[in-house]
Amino acid sequence: MATIAARLERRRGGWDFSHTAFLAAAAVLGLMVTVPLLWILVASMHADHDNRLTLANFVEVFSQSIYLHPIWNSLVLATLVALVACAIGTLLALAISRTDMPGRSLIRALVFAAFVTPSFLGATAWIFLAAPNSGWLNRGWVALAGTAHGPFNIYSLGGAIFVIALYSYPYVFAFVSSALELVPSEMESTAALLGANWFHTATRITLPLVRPAIIAGALVSFLEALAEFGTPAFLLIPARQQVITTQLYLFFQFPTHPNLAAAYAIPLLLVTASLFYVQQLLLRRGRFTTVGGKGGIRRPFRLGRWRWPVAVLCGIPPLLSLILPYGALLGTSLSRAWGRGPVPPNLTVDWYRWAFANLGARHAIQHSLIYGAAAAAIATALALFVAYAVSRRLVPGAQLLGFVATAPFVIPGIVLAIGFFAAYARPPLVLYGTAWMLIVAFATRFLPIAYAGIQAALRTIDLELEHAARTLGAAPLRTFASITLPLLRRTVLVNWLLVFIPSLRELSCAVFLFTPATAVMSTLIFDLSDAGNFEPVSTLGILMMVLTLGLVAIAYRIFGGSPLVPHQRA
Amino acid sequence: MSELAHRRDEADGSEKITRRGLLRKGAEIGLGALAGTLAYSSGALTAPAGGIALDEAALYAEAKKEGKVVWWTAHYQLSAAETVRDAFVAKYPGIEVQFIRQTAQVVYQRLTQNLKAGVREVDVFASTDEAHYVTLKRQDVFAAYTPLGVENLPPTFRRIDPDNTYHVGALGFVVLNYNSKVTTPPQRWTDLLEGKWRGHITLGHPGFSGYVGNWVVAMWDKYGWDFFVNLNKNNPKIGRSINDTVTDIISGERVVGAGPENFSLESKAKGNFIDIQWPADDAILIVSPVAILKDAPHPNAARLFESFFYTTEYSTALTKTFNYPLRTDVPSASGLAIDRVKWYRNKVERLDTGIPDAIKKWRETFGV
Numbered sequence: 001m002a003t004i005a006a007r008l009e010r011r012r013g014g015w016d017f018s019h020t021a022f023l024a025a026a027a028v029l030g031l032m033v034t035v036p037l038l039w040i041l042v043a044s045m046h047a048d049h050d051n052r053l054t055l056a057n058f059v060e061v062f063s064q065s066i067y068l069h070p071i072w073n074s075l076v077l078a079t080l081v082a083l084v085a086c087a088i089g090t091l092l093a094l095a096i097s098r099t100d101m102p103g104r105s106l107i108r109a110l111v112f113a114a115f116v117t118p119s120f121l122g123a124t125a126w127i128f129l130a131a132p133n134s135g136w137l138n139r140g141w142v143a144l145a146g147t148a149h150g151p152f153n154i155y156s157l158g159g160a161i162f163v164i165a166l167y168s169y170p171y172v173f174a175f176v177s178s179a180l181e182l183v184p185s186e187m188e189s190t191a192a193l194l195g196a197n198w199f200h201t202a203t204r205i206t207l208p209l210v211r212p213a214i215i216a217g218a219l220v221s222f223l224e225a226l227a228e229f230g231t232p233a234f235l236l237i238p239a240r241q242q243v244i245t246t247q248l249y250l251f252f253q254f255p256t257h258p259n260l261a262a263a264y265a266i267p268l269l270l271v272t273a274s275l276f277y278v279q280q281l282l283l284r285r286g287r288f289t290t291v292g293g294k295g296g297i298r299r300p301f302r303l304g305r306w307r308w309p310v311a312v313l314c315g316i317p318p319l320l321s322l323i324l325p326y327g328a329l330l331g332t333s334l335s336r337a338w339g340r341g342p343v344p345p346n347l348t349v350d351w352y353r354w355a356f357a358n359l360g361a362r363h364a365i366q367h368s369l370i371y372g373a374a375a376a377a378i379a380t381a382l383a384l385f386v387a388y389a390v391s392r393r394l395v396p397g398a399q400l401l402g403f404v405a406t407a408p409f410v411i412p413g414i415v416l417a418i419g420f421f422a423a424y425a426r427p428p429l430v431l432y433g434t435a436w437m438l439i440v441a442f443a444t445r446f447l448p449i450a451y452a453g454i455q456a457a458l459r460t461i462d463l464e465l466e467h468a469a470r471t472l473g474a475a476p477l478r479t480f481a482s483i484t485l486p487l488l489r490r491t492v493l494v495n496w497l498l499v500f501i502p503s504l505r506e507l508s509c510a511v512f513l514f515t516p517a518t519a520v521m522s523t524l525i526f527d528l529s530d531a532g533n534f535e536p537v538s539t540l541g542i543l544m545m546v547l548t549l550g551l552v553a554i555a556y557r558i559f560g561g562s563p564l565v566p567h568q569r570a
Numbered sequence: 571m572s573e574l575a576h577r578r579d580e581a582d583g584s585e586k587i588t589r590r591g592l593l594r595k596g597a598e599i600g601l602g603a604l605a606g607t608l609a610y611s612s613g614a615l616t617a618p619a620g621g622i623a624l625d626e627a628a629l630y631a632e633a634k635k636e637g638k639v640v641w642w643t644a645h646y647q648l649s650a651a652e653t654v655r656d657a658f659v660a661k662y663p664g665i666e667v668q669f670i671r672q673t674a675q676v677v678y679q680r681l682t683q684n685l686k687a688g689v690r691e692v693d694v695f696a697s698t699d700e701a702h703y704v705t706l707k708r709q710d711v712f713a714a715y716t717p718l719g720v721e722n723l724p725p726t727f728r729r730i731d732p733d734n735t736y737h738v739g740a741l742g743f744v745v746l747n748y749n750s751k752v753t754t755p756p757q758r759w760t761d762l763l764e765g766k767w768r769g770h771i772t773l774g775h776p777g778f779s780g781y782v783g784n785w786v787v788a789m790w791d792k793y794g795w796d797f798f799v800n801l802n803k804n805n806p807k808i809g810r811s812i813n814d815t816v817t818d819i820i821s822g823e824r825v826v827g828a829g830p831e832n833f834s835l836e837s838k839a840k841g842n843f844i845d846i847q848w849p850a851d852d853a854i855l856i857v858s859p860v861a862i863l864k865d866a867p868h869p870n871a872a873r874l875f876e877s878f879f880y881t882t883e884y885s886t887a888l889t890k891t892f893n894y895p896l897r898t899d900v901p902s903a904s905g906l907a908i909d910r911v912k913w914y915r916n917k918v919e920r921l922d923t924g925i926p927d928a929i930k931k932w933r934e935t936f937g938v
Contacts, residue, residue, distance in 0.1 A: 066933055134821040155807075237775060238807050240938040250777045253675045255705075255926060256682065339820030339842040346841070360652075418683075425687035432689060512680070515691070516640070516668040527648050527671055532813040532833060 021477065022395045025385040031429075032382075032444040033404050036419030037411070043422070044262035057263035067264065070242040074226055077161055077243060081225035082218045084165035088317050089172025089217055094202055097180040098188075100300045101311045110318035115170035116548045117321070118505030118522060120230025121541045123154075123163050124529060125325030127234065128332065130154040136328065136341075155238040163235065164225045166321035171224065171449070171498075172217030175456060178494055179213035180206070182460050188301070198301055212459050215279055216452040222275070223409040223448070226268070229508040230526075244268070245412045245508070258418060265415040283459070326545070333538035351539040361524060361540065365547065368521040371435060372503035375442035376450075379499045380492055382443070383450035388480055391458045392466070402451070409448035413508025416445060420513060437513050438520065442503040449502070450495040457491040458484075497552065504548055626718055626877070630662055632870035638666035639871035642681065643696035644674035644780075645740040645858045647813075647833060650891035657887040658878050665871055673811070674698040674780040685711060690865045693872035696739050698858040699780040700918045701925065703736045706861070712736060713864045715873055719880035722897050724908060730859065739860025739879050741894040743913065744785040744812065746847040747829035749819050750838070756826055758851045759789060763800045771806035772824035775938070777929045778810035781856055785812075785828055786932060787916050787924040788854045798935050808938055819844050835903050836892040848906070852914035 047054050061067045092111060096104045129137050130152035138150020153159060183206070191201045207214070229245040236243060242250075244264070251261035303310055332338040333351050340346045355361045383405065389395055390402040408416060420441050425432035431440060461484065469479040485492075507522040514523050521544055529537045633639070643651055648671045655667040670677065674697045684691055695712075697703070706712060712735035720728065720737055727738040746762075748755040756762055762771055774782035789797050807824050809815065815827030816834050820842040831853070834846045860879060862872045878884050885895035892903040902908065916924065 128821075131821065131823045134818075134823040233810060237778075237810055237938055240808065240936060242938060250929075252679050253777055253929075256679055337820070337837070337841040339822070339837070339844075421683050421687065425683065425689050432687070433691065511672075511676070514670075516670050519670075530673065530811055530813070532811075532817045532837070533648070534817070 019395060022385060022389050022398075025382055025389070026395075026401055028382060029386065029401060029404050032440060032447070033407055036416060036423045036444075037407065039422040040262045040265060040411075040415060040419045043259045043418075044266050046259050048257045048259045057260050058266075061260060061264045062267075066242075067247065070244050070247040071267075073157070073236075073241050074244040077157065077164070077232070078222045078225040080161045081165045081168055082222035084161065085169040085172050085221035086214060086218045088165070089169040089174075089221075090176050090207070090214055092169070092314055092317065093173050093176035093180060094206065095310055095314050097177045098185075098202075098206065098301050099303050099307075099310065101303060101307055101314065103311050103315070107311075107314050107318060110322050111170050111173050112552070113545070113549060114167060114318060114321035115174070116501055116505070116545055116552075117167055117325070117541075118230070118507065118525075119164055119167040119228060120234060120507060120529075121329070121505075121525070121537075122167050122321065122325050123160075123231040123234045124534065124537065124541075125328045126154050126159070126163050128328040128338075128534075129324055130159070155235055157236065157239060157241060159239070160231055160235040161225075163231050164228055165221070166317070168221040168224050169317060169321075171220045172214065174494065174498060175213040175217040175220075175453060176210050178453075178491065179210040179456060179460060182457070183209050198303070201301070212283055212456045215282055216456045219275060219279060220409070220449055220452055226271075226410060227412045227508070229413065245414065248412055248414055252414065252418075261415065261418070265412065268410045268412070271410060326542070329538040329541050332534055333536075333542050335535060338534050338538075351535050352543075354536060355539050355543055360519065364519050364521045364524040365543070367435070367438075367518060368504050368544075369547075369551070371438045371442060371518075371520060372500045374435075374439045375446070375503045376496045376500035378439070378443040379447045379450045380454075380496045383447055383454050383495065384485075384488070384492065387451055387455040387458055388484065391455060392463075392476070394476060402455070405451040406448045408444045408446075413445060413506065413510075414512060416441065417509045417512035420444075420509070432513070433515050433517070435518055438510060438518055441509045441513055442506055443499070445506060445509055446499040446502050449498050453495045453498060454488065454491055457488055461487055493555070497555070501548065501552075504544065626874075629718070629870055629874045629877070633662070633868070633874040634664045636868040636871045637664075638668060639693050639868050639875045640691060641667060641669040641694040641696065641875060642677045642692050643669060643671055643694075644677050644698045645696050645860075646742075646888070646891065646893050647671070647836070649836075650832075650888065650893055653887040653891050654884060657883045658875065661878065661881070661883055662874060665874070667875070673778075674702065675778075678702045681706075685709070690863075690867050692863055693866040693868050694860060694862055694875050696858065696860045697780075698740070698742070698856060699783075699921075700730075700857055700859055701921045703731070703859045703861060704918055704922060707731070707733070707735050711864060712861045713866065713869070715862055715876065717873070717880060718877035720877075722880045722899075724898055727857065727896075730857065736859040736861035737876070737879075738857055738896065739876075740858040740888070741896065741908065742781065742856045742858065743831040743894070743911065744781055744788075744828055744854040744856065745831045745834070746826060746849050747815060747819055747831075747834040747844060748826040748847060749822065750843045750845040752825055755845070755847045757847065757849070759828075759849050760793065760797075760851065762826065762828075763797070763804065765804070767826055768804045770825035771801070771804055772815045772818040772827040772829075773806045773808050774812040774814055774828075775808055775810050776925065776932050779812045780925075781812040781830060782828075783925040783928060784856050784916055784921065785854045786928040787921060788852075788914055790924070790928060790931075791916070791920070792851070792914070795931060795935075798932070802935055808936060816844060831904060832891075832893045839892065846904070848911065850912075852912055855911075855913040855915040857915065 044057055045053055045055065047056060092107065095101050096108050127135070129135050132138060132149065132153045132155065135150065135152060135154065138152050141147070141150040154163070187205050187209070188201050191205050196204065227245065229249065232243045232246050233249070237246065248261050248264060251257045251264065334347050334349065335341070336346050336348050386401045386405045389398040411419070420437065421432065424430065424437060431437040465483050465487070466479050469483045474482065505522055507526055510520050510523050511526060514520060521540060525537055525540050528540070645651070651669055651671045655669060658667055659665070677695070678697055678699065681692060681695055714734045716734050717737060723738055727741070730736070730738055746756050746759070756767070776783035776786045807818060809818065812830050813833050815829035816837050818824040819827055819829070820837055831846050834844055838844050860876055862869070862876055866872045880896060882897060882900060885897040885900035889895050889900055889903050894902055894908060898907060898909065
């Protein structure tokens with residue numbers, strides 16, 4: 001009896017420990033998000049010219065049409081990107097996870113490869129392909145159809161939506177397909193037995209079951225599009241349109257208005273807050289528990305004569321996001337002068353030799369890999385803690401932590417960078433000049449991705465499993481470690497990758513925070529593209545892609561499958 | 571030599587050259603120091619052997635103790651900055667050059683952030699916007715220094731700051747650039763207003779590019795703002811960087827532009843269909859200063875590096891990468907000596923308020 005009592009006592013001690021752990025997570029989160037945000041808030045309320053306390057910045061940015069118009073453009077852009085990305089991502093996830101469509105593994109791999117591509121690289125490639133006069137697709141059209149002009153104009157709002165959506169839909173795909181893997185097909189089978197066709201089954205049963213994942217994917221795509229700087233700068237300036245991020249960039253031009261920029265960025269937080277609220281409202285309306293103690297069977301839906309048409313349809317997004325753009329980049333990387341096109345006398349492999357021999361390029365590649373991996377580890381661990389604390393209401397105020405973890409995504413990288421610089425280039429915590437500046441900035445920027453993904457997965461785990469453990473006397477942390485974590489093993493890996501990959505391609509933060517000793521691949525690529533050197537840009541883009549995919553393949557070998565690769569089940 | 575061949579040389583030979591250079595220069599310095607000591611002890615006032623003047627040698631010795639110099643530059647493209655770095659390291663082995671090449675606004679923004687945060691990082695600051703220097707000088711950020719050999723500059727460009735806190739570090743021009751398949755390119759800026767260029771013009775954005783801002787102010791002062799109202803009728807394509815005009819021209823997206831002479835010539839040398847036309851109504855000269863920070867972590871290396879700007883090696887490195895040499899004894903890539911170019915230069919006090927005003931008016935006229 002005494003030993004049992006002692007053991008219970010020890011277990012009760014676990015309560016304190018879990019509190020400590022979550023408090024530590026909250027402190028780290030505070031340093032990553034709250035402190036830089038407070039700096040931005042303080043800046044927004046001070047005049048740029050004399051540093052006086054004032055609200056004039058807000059009046060200025062919200063009374064002039066040149067500042068209001070970009071906000072409208074950003075909202076239109078982000079909403080349409082989210083819709084397009086949701087449609088494509090969900091369709092592909094359904095087809096790949098739930099049907100017997102041919103070529104599933106191939107399309108899954110291609111979707112993943114699209115995810116690796118930074119959208120500013122995609123935008124560059126799409127300029128080669130679909131610029132109104134010089135785009136190869138337009139030239140081909142003119143040559144074939146004999147018209148004066150081709151049909152495509154990438155320099156348009158539609159063009160920017162198209163390009164950003166092409167590199168955002170993999171988020172939706174990843175969330176939805178990982179949720180689908182947890183949904184047993186019993187209910188679908190029942191629907192089929194009751195005479196529903198596949199369309200009805202998908203729209204009435206399957207999709208509503210994975211609604212949290214679709215909403216999380218839409219949220220991430222929306223915020224990604226809102227914070228995107230490279231693609232709007234490349235495609236929308238020629239279209240004579242400004243968005244919030246390009247306007248923010250202009251505020252930082254000489255003579256700079258960083259405080260005005262801070263004021264301009266703050267309403268974005270209101271947008272996050274309301275989005276977050278809307279997400280909560282939407283999810284409150286139903287129960288989405290799909291993983292219970294009872295095992296489920298997943299059976300693919302037979303498409304019959306629709307197998308090949310569906311496969312062709314699902315091949316279109318990877319064709320547009322991957323095959324055509326990388327074809328263009330490959331052609332350019334093998335050209336002496338890209339303006340002459342990939343014709344025999346213009347072909348060369350010298351740019352690849354350059355990339356391997358150039359010390360700067362080699363260091364940048366190493367830095368990208370190391371910083372990305374470290375940032376992903378920090379963000380995933382933190383997201384796991386916070387999402388668990390929020391969903392199981394372990395500590396008072398956990399909801400607030402969840403909000404803090406989601407906030408960084410709507411802070412454009414440039415603004416986050418300014419907040420980081422203000423906070424961590426001075427004592428007591430000097431990170432500037434060290435690798436940690438970039439690692440923590442990357443971890444902060446992409447924390448919401450890991451958080452949204454893990455939170456969506458947690459929602460699908462039935463509490464009865466954890467309750468069983470708790471009933472048997474396990475402390476919350478023990479329950480977490482031996483029940484929840486193993487169930488989430490693959491989710492954790494996926495979310496690590498979902499942070500690692502965007503960290504590899506992160507630009508808008510890195511470009512302000514790097515020093516010569518901490519340059520990364522994206523900053524090198526941007527430096528080169530800023531000077532119009534498209535041949536080495538394409539070369540580095542191709543190398544970055546090959547390298548990332550190689551590493552990810554190794555990661556899969558070590559850790560097992562993922563929703564992005566067909567799942568092996570016993 | 572083409573840009574490509576140049577890059578290849580750099581890539582294949584950099585280590586070799588450096589090591590060989592190190593040995594050779596090391597020997598020279600050893601001999602020079604020895605000769606200097608001998609000459610000094612024997613009371614002779616002859617210059618030491620090895621071609622290194624005593625001032626320079628002393629500076630080099632001090633700089634070597636500091637070991638490196640941190641240089642932030644917007645002056646020219648990455649390949650040019652790399653070539654300048656390599657030339658410096660070849661001349662002065664033992665001093666590492668750490669540099670960032672970014673646009674003028676970005677280096678300026680980063681410097682002001684550093685100053686606010688009290689971070690001492692950068693030694694040599696090289697922006698393309700003269701107004702940055704006026705502002706920073708007012709804040710007492712720069713150290714006054716007269717670089718060795720600064721008298722090698724053409725007289726017009728000497729002592730742009732009477733207090734010697736900054737000096738001319740690079741020269742660039744905004745010119746008419748065009749696709750070389752065009753037989754009759756525009757000869758003057760005002761030719762761009764002709765109807766035949768409708769839908770064929772490419773421009774940068776004054777909010778993103780200091781070169782473009784400079785050009786806009788110059789055109790505004792020469793021809794009034796109506797120039798831009800009329801230019802807009804020709805529906806120019808607007809990019810960000812002035813280099814975007816080169817990209818548009820070589821891809822065939824657009825035919826003529828207001829672009830940089832250096833990057834246009836570099837692209838031409840690579841084999842792209844592009845050329846430049848010196849405008850009859852003046853190329854717009856952009857003077858890019860260079861300065862040493864007061865709290866530079868490596869003050870002697872900074873002085874040595876700034877002095878290097880007035881050597882033949884520096885001008886040769888610039889010419890190799892199609893930028894204008896600072897010295898008239900080094901031939902320019904365009905074949906036109908700097909004193910034969912017909913140029914116009916904005917007054918720095920005009921740029922101070924002119925560029926922000928120009929950006930505002932630009933947004934009204936072009937909508938972006």
